[in-house]
Amino acid sequence: xxxxxxxxxxxxxxxxxxxxxxxxxxxxxxxxxxxxxxxxxxxxxxxxxxxxxxxxxxxxxxxxxxxxxxxxxxxxxxxxxxxxxxxxxxxxxxxxxxxxxxxxxxxxxxxxxxxxxxxxxxxxxxxxxxxxxxxxxxxxxxxxxxxxxxxxxxxxxxxxxxxxxxxxxxxxxxxxxxxxxxxxxxxxxxxxxxxxxxx
Numbered sequence: 001x002x003x004x005x006x007x008x009x010x011x012x013x014x015x016x017x018x019x020x021x022x023x024x025x026x027x028x029x030x031x032x033x034x035x036x037x038x039x040x041x042x043x044x045x046x047x048x049x050x051x052x053x054x055x056x057x058x059x060x061x062x063x064x065x066x067x068x069x070x071x072x073x074x075x076x077x078x079x080x081x082x083x084x085x086x087x088x089x090x091x092x093x094x095x096x097x098x099x100x101x102x103x104x105x106x107x108x109x110x111x112x113x114x115x116x117x118x119x120x121x122x123x124x125x126x127x128x129x130x131x132x133x134x135x136x137x138x139x140x141x142x143x144x145x146x147x148x149x150x151x152x153x154x155x156x157x158x159x160x161x162x163x164x165x166x167x168x169x170x171x172x173x174x175x176x177x178x179x180x181x182x183x184x185x186x187x188x189x190x191x192x193x194x195x196x197x198x199x
Contacts, residue, residue, distance in 0.1 A: 020131035029085055032126050033057050033067050033093035039131035046089040046127040046134060050177040053083035054090040056168050058121065061147035061160050067093060070165055080176035081169055088128050090175060094168070097122035097138060099160065106146035106159045114159045118144045121163055125175060139163050139171050 020037045031038040046052055057067040076082040098120040105113040118141070125135040141163040150159055169176075 029055050029088060029091050029128065030057055030067065030069070032091040032128060032131050033124075037126065037131040040088075040128045043086060043128040044089050045129050047180050049179050051080040052089045052176055052178075052180065053080045053087045054092060054125075054172060054176050055083075055085075055088050056081070056092040056094065056123075056172070058094040058162065058168075059096050059160075061150045061162055063158055064151075065095075067095070070168065072165060076165070081165075090125055090134070091128050092123050092125045092168070092172060094121040094123045094139065094163070096120070096160065102144060102161075104144070104146070106150075108150060114146075114150070114157055116144070116146055117158055117160045119160050123168075123171065125172070135175060137171060139167060141167060 020032075020039045022039055022041050028038065029040070032040075056070045058070060060066060060068050070081075072082045096119045099117045102116050102118055104116040106116050108114060121139045121141070123135075123137050123139055124133055125137075126133050141161055143164065144161045147159055147162055150157070
């Protein structure tokens with residue numbers, strides 16, 4: 001084990017390249033969704049009764065694999081889904097686990113007809129303080145519609161229907177409001193993970 005001292009008077013212990021590393025600041029929550037996650041050791045633990053502040057990052061509406069934060073309206077202020085970064089206990093990372101083309105197309109700038117795909121999202125939820133996974137579920141968006149806007153890339157871009165904020169909130173409500181000890185689900189045993197990805 002190697003001890004490394006860095007700025008601001010903090011000292012972190014690095015055990016191996018595979019061990020989650022401390023993020024440089026509380027605003028770096030998205031790094032928990034990275035291939036090599038970095039945790040936030042100063043954030044509060046996911047423990048005890050709710051509410052448990054949670055932030056959600058989802059794969060966007062294009063072919064890009066990058067995750068982007070959900071944007072909430074003012075009505076969510078004061079709920080576990082819209083809190084200051086330093087108060088966040090949980091980070092949800094949503095990626096497409098299944099996709100299929102629909103018979104719909106989307107029209108954007110220059111009136112290009114962009115194929116629309118419906119998707120199933122795999123949500124992995126991690127404790128911000130440790131980057132340990134606490135739950136994994138699948139989310140099927142109920143409404144299949146074109147994204148409001150997309151960034152068109154070169155080649156043959158596609159558009160992917162996104163899950164709504166309300167759908168994410170409903171799926172993650174047990175974690176955001178429940179007792180941490182009972183909200184944990186053993187990976188692979190959640191009701192939404194049973195069976196195949198056939199939709």
